[in-house]
Amino acid sequence: MAKKNIDWANLGFQYQMTAMRYVSDFKEGKWDEGRLTEDANVVLNECAGVLQYAQTIFEGLKAYTTEDGRIVTFRPDLNADRMVDSAKRLEMPVFPKERFLDAVHQTVAANADYVPPYGSGASLYIRPYMFGTNPVIGVKPADEYQFRVFTTPVGPYFKGGVRPLTIRVSDFDRAAPHGTGHIKAGLNYAMSMHAIVDAHVQGFDENMYLDAATRTNVEETGGANFLFVTKDHKVVTPKSGSILPSITRRSLLYVAKEYLGLEVEEREVPFEEVKEFAECGLCGTAAVISPVGKIVDHGKEICLPAGMEAMGPVTQKLYDTLTGIQMGRIEAPEGWIHVIE
DSSP states (O other): OOOOOGGGGGGGGSOOOOOOEEEEEEEETTTTTOOEHHHHOOOOOOTTHHHHHHHEEOOOOOHHHTTTEEEEEEEEHHHHHHHHHHOOOOOOOOOHHHHHHHHHHHHHHTTTTGGGOOSSSSSEEEEEEEEEOOOOOOOOSSSSSEEEEEEEEEEESTSSOOOOOEEEEEEOOSSTTTSSSSSSSHHHTTTTTTHHHHHHHOSSSSEEEEETSSBBOBBSSSSSEEEOOOOTTEEEOOOOOSSSHHHHHHHHIIIIIOOOOOOEEEOOHHHHHHHOOOOEEEEEETEEEEEEEEEEEETEEEEOOOSSSSSOOHHHHHHHHHEEEEEESSOOOSSSSEEEE
């Protein structure tokens, strides 16, 4: 199939409608067979559960064109697992893992001509999501739901190359202990909007959230996990029950240990320890790793020795190795790459 006539090199990270999307409805206690459709619009009753009580969850992953011309997705089985956990936590019906994988496969295949070519720096972003659809006026779970998958071609998260970020320690809390911070629910992101807008107004790129219970341990940002590197090249990432289990972070930790031979620790990270690290990065689907150059704690600056001008050396190796796996330049662990036939 011929690629669309798109200026791939100048794509931004924003929504661009593609030809097809997948839809399945849950009614009378079961999911229907699902279907692909050209209709990008969602029609809802004014009292739909999602509009009243934010009963919605989502995922995010990408499809790539590899060096040998294949279209692939990266570890979609983990996205399926995480969506199962999210659905259970918000009292939503589980969309079966096998069907999730099939829906992603169908949607990418139907939009194959929107997958950017190898070497363009762009990819096809995939957004599976689910929401309550029937009228709900009392505070309770909806009875009917819709699961959808759409795709959109996107450019690199940072145009013109990676720029080290300046972040601040936030006075706001991202997630409560025993709350919903560990699932990918829309409500988590809604409550972070004010904090990120305020950070931008103050001249910062992102917020560093500390744990809500003690405000002493590093958790994550509004949309990415932290990854630190010690001066002796040990890779450290925060561990907490209210942190979203990032698929990118888990993949980077595996790459650090199994591909680069580095020591890896997943543990509580006291904020007081941050000034001792050599490198810091934010990891997620959109940018893989974004280097952090400076962290500001109410006027007190922590400048990371590596990352003020560019990625630190260990962060760069992690980035190069993981993107090499995604693009087919480096052999992937078994099961990580799903080919779209």
